Amino acid sequence: MKRADAKVLLEVRGLRVQVGGVEIVKGLDFTVRAGEVHAVMGPNGSGKSTFAKAIVGHPLYQVTGGTVAFESRNLLEMTPEARARAGLFLGFQYPVEIPGVSNSSFLRLAYNTVQAARGSDELDPLEFDDLARETMKALDMDPALLDRSVNDGFSGGEKKRNEILQLALLAPRLAILDETDSGLDIDALRVVANGVSRLITPDNAVVLVTHYQRMLNYIVPDYVHVMGGGRIVKTGGKALAEELEARGYDWVRAA
Amino acid sequence: MRLRRELQRKGKGLTDAMSSVLENLVNQPYRHGFVTDIESDKAPKGLSEDTIRFISAKKSEPEWLLEFRLKAYRHWLTMQEPTWPNVKYPKVDFQDIIYYSAPKPKKLASMDEVDPELLRTFEKLGVPMNERAKLAGVAVDVIFDSVSVATTYKQKLAEVGIIFCSISEAVHNHPDLVRKHLGTVVPTGDNYYAALNSAVFTDGSFCYIPKGVKCPMELSTYFRINTESSGQFERTLIVAEEGASVSYLEGCTAPKFDSNQLHAAVVELVALDDAEIKYSTVQNWYAGDENGRGGIYNFVTKRGLCKGRNSKISWTQVETGSAITWKYPSCVLLGDNSIGEFYSVALTNHHQQADTGTKMVHIGRNTRSRIISKGISAGQSNNSYRGLVKIGPRADNARNYSQCDSMLIGSKSGANTFPYIQVQNSGATVEHEATTSRIGEEQMFYFASRGIGAEEAVSMIINGFCRDVFQQLPMEFAVEATKLLGLKLEGSVG
Numbered sequence: 124m125k126r127a128d129a130k131v132l133l134e135v136r137g138l139r140v141q142v143g144g145v146e147i148v149k150g151l152d153f154t155v156r157a158g159e160v161h162a163v164m165g166p167n168g169s170g171k172s173t174f175a176k177a178i179v180g181h182p183l184y185q186v187t188g189g190t191v192a193f194e195s196r197n198l199l200e201m202t203p204e205a206r207a208r209a210g211l212f213l214g215f216q217y218p219v220e221i222p223g224v225s226n227s228s229f230l231r232l233a234y235n236t237v238q239a240a241r242g243s244d245e246l247d248p249l250e251f252d253d254l255a256r257e258t259m260k261a262l263d264m265d266p267a268l269l270d271r272s273v274n275d276g277f278s279g280g281e282k283k284r285n286e287i288l289q290l291a292l293l294a295p296r297l298a299i300l301d302e303t304d305s306g307l308d309i310d311a312l313r314v315v316a317n318g319v320s321r322l323i324t325p326d327n328a329v330v331l332v333t334h335y336q337r338m339l340n341y342i343v344p345d346y347v348h349v350m351g352g353g354r355i356v357k358t359g360g361k362a363l364a365e366e367l368e369a370r371g372y373d374w375v376r377a378a
Numbered sequence: 379m380r381l382r383r384e385l386q387r388k389g390k391g392l393t394d395a396m397s398s399v400l401e402n403l404v405n406q407p408y409r410h411g412f413v414t415d416i417e418s419d420k421a422p423k424g425l426s427e428d429t430i431r432f433i434s435a436k437k438s439e440p441e442w443l444l445e446f447r448l449k450a451y452r453h454w455l456t457m458q459e460p461t462w463p464n465v466k467y468p469k470v471d472f473q474d475i476i477y478y479s480a481p482k483p484k485k486l487a488s489m490d491e492v493d494p495e496l497l498r499t500f501e502k503l504g505v506p507m508n509e510r511a512k513l514a515g516v517a518v519d520v521i522f523d524s525v526s527v528a529t530t531y532k533q534k535l536a537e538v539g540i541i542f543c544s545i546s547e548a549v550h551n552h553p554d555l556v557r558k559h560l561g562t563v564v565p566t567g568d569n570y571y572a573a574l575n576s577a578v579f580t581d582g583s584f585c586y587i588p589k590g591v592k593c594p595m596e597l598s599t600y601f602r603i604n605t606e607s608s609g610q611f612e613r614t615l616i617v618a619e620e621g622a623s624v625s626y627l628e629g630c631t632a633p634k635f636d637s638n639q640l641h642a643a644v645v646e647l648v649a650l651d652d653a654e655i656k657y658s659t660v661q662n663w664y665a666g667d668e669n670g671r672g673g674i675y676n677f678v679t680k681r682g683l684c685k686g687r688n689s690k691i692s693w694t695q696v697e698t699g700s701a702i703t704w705k706y707p708s709c710v711l712l713g714d715n716s717i718g719e720f721y722s723v724a725l726t727n728h729h730q731q732a733d734t735g736t737k738m739v740h741i742g743r744n745t746r747s748r749i750i751s752k753g754i755s756a757g758q759s760n761n762s763y764r765g766l767v768k769i770g771p772r773a774d775n776a777r778n779y780s781q782c783d784s785m786l787i788g789s790k791s792g793a794n795t796f797p798y799i800q801v802q803n804s805g806a807t808v809e810h811e812a813t814t815s816r817i818g819e820e821q822m823f824y825f826a827s828r829g830i831g832a833e834e835a836v837s838m839i840i841n842g843f844c845r846d847v848f849q850q851l852p853m854e855f856a857v858e859a860t861k862l863l864g865l866k867l868e869g870s871v872g
Contacts, residue, residue: 204830219818219824221839222843228838233829236828236829
């Protein structure tokens with residue numbers, strides 16, 4: 124739902140990111156307004172995931188140039204946990220397993236931390252359990268996953284759904300979903316994509332980082348960006364994604 | 379390829395950076411470091427038959443006990459300090475230790491008469507004795523240095539025939555019981571430190587649960603070492619008669635000193651037919667400073683004898699203190715169908731060394747044992763699990779399950795597992811599982827990306843890791859243990 128007068132959530136200018144001393148993102152400009160859905164596409168190694176990790180403040184990803192403003196605040200000066208509390212969310216491509224920590228306690232601590240940062244009410248374990256179960260139902264998730272350790276022994280699909288469950292519970296202003304579609308079969312993809320679609324409101328925004336356009340059949344993007352060599356090399360609408368699917372990334376590179 | 383190598387290099391740098399954050403978290407100064415100024419009545423330094431006669435005379439002991447001590451001492455003289463534990467420390471000078479130190483004797487009729495200085499000490503320790511005892515329904519046998527100064531709830535326990543007093547008192551008031559059981563589980567010549575303890579023990583607790591009695595409350599003792607350079611040698615004896623049951627809590631802290639303090643306790647448990655003893659410990663003695671100077675040497679022999687049929691002995695320990703821990707709470711499963719359990723969390727930091735575990739000796743038929751050990755190593759510490767499971771030839775259908783998990787924090791700590799399994803009966807089932815994990819930077823980042831700070835994240839991971847053991851602790855102790863680990867992990871992040 125693009126509106127030129129909508130509030131700017133994320134403003135990235137000239138972003139440069141190094142990983143292990145090697146520059147991966149080389150001067151990236153990117154603007155996200157409230158109510159928008161963006162797709163960031165590109166071949167392996169084009170810098171998509173690096174961009175996503177740098178925005179949420181992963182310590183391995185070193186920002187060496189440029190500015191990033193999130194709702195007019197300088198994001199680069201904030202710790203990763205402060206960014207999360209301010210309303211930024213990353214759906215991980217490979218969610219990490221945390222043996223011994225129950226999923227329900229983890230989810231509740233995350234939920235209450237973000238609620239407290241917003242000045243909203245925190246929930247006790249029983250209230251939270253109701254909320255979590257209700258949310259899981261919409262994502263076709265087995266409530267037994269609440270009692271297991273975080274992502275521990277989850278299938279690939281269960282891990283991705285657990286990410287979307289967190290997205291639904293934390294209700295961020297801006298969600299960046301890193302290859303959320305990878306490793307999902309077609310049914311799971313539909314459930315996850317519909318889950319994400321339902322969360323989109325005029326006040327928040329979603330950035331889908333993806334290699335393939337198949338998720339975009341369910342979540343229609345307002346903008347499709349193609350990355351190459353650490354920059355955005357082409358921006359278009361939904362049609363661009365379909366053209367990429369048909370013609371491959373070499374076509375953009377050649378252009 | 380080059381990128382991957384770079385990533386790995388960078389990854390290592392990150393590990394170091396993260397380690398320092400985690401190190402700050404676990405590097406909490408010891409809060410219980412202070413010396414209470416109470417006059418004591420000390421023996422001269424050094425160990426000899428004269429020292430032993432001095433102790434025995436001070437305590438007006440019967441002749442048989444003096445003989446018990448002298449026999450142990452003479453045996454000790456022929457023994458060598460064990461070198462097999464995976465720990466390093468300078469040789470202990472046994473002639474440089476004060477073997478007896480007692481507060482000036484006073485007759486105490488009630489808690490009000492307890493030295494206010496002592497009460498303040500407990501206050502600082504976070505042990506509001508009066509309130510705690512009342513609120514939690516806990517009878518506290520207070521050991522201050524080497525002599526009991528106050529015993530509460532004794533009367534209430536006496537109504538059901540339970541004896542809960544200092545071992546010195548028991549020697550005078552219940553000599554037959556003490557004489558019958560003392561040294562039957564841990565013989566005077568059992569090992570170097572047990573022999574030393576048998577020669578010079580000054581005080582400790584005695585607990586006797588008569589036939590068929592379920593102890594109506596948790597029994598608890600707070601130990602505290604107070605005089606600089608005074609080794610403390612407690613002796614604890616717990617006897618549960620047929621069908622009796624008791625849950626016993628032991629909690630320890632010590633003041634901060636530079637010179638090392640030797641601690642060599644002996645705990646003996648005896649469970650007769652259908653009896654059950656649950657023994658829980660939270661240990662937070664001074665561990666030395668961050669450079670490894672000072673701290674308690676904790677060389678303890680704890681052993682339970684499941685003497686009767688269907689008896690059960692369960693050890694639960696949370697070990698967070700001491701410079702060196704050398705401790706193997708064990709069960710001898712003599713009676714048929716008897717059960718031994720060992721649940722342990724050992725946390726080491728800085729230069730702490732822990733070599734701890736258990737021994738499960740199956741002698742009777744259908745005996746079962748369960749070992750759950752969780753080791754957490756931070757800083758430059760070294761944490762070893764050492765456990766023996768022995769199935770004797772008569773132990774038909776014996777079963778053991780062992781699980782030993784280690785968690786490493788940072789890149790300079792070490793964890794080892796030394797399981798010893800000896801099976802002499804082909805009908806036995808013995809299972810051993812072990813895992814090692816590290817608090818990784820990716821896990822920390824996952825928490826951070828959900829708004830959760832490093833401190834809470836580490837605490838959540840550690841509490842999750844230790845849950846199987848904490849569940850075994852009595853309620854109020856579980857809270858204390860969680861707080862204690864939190865204290866050790868609290869820090870300067872943010």
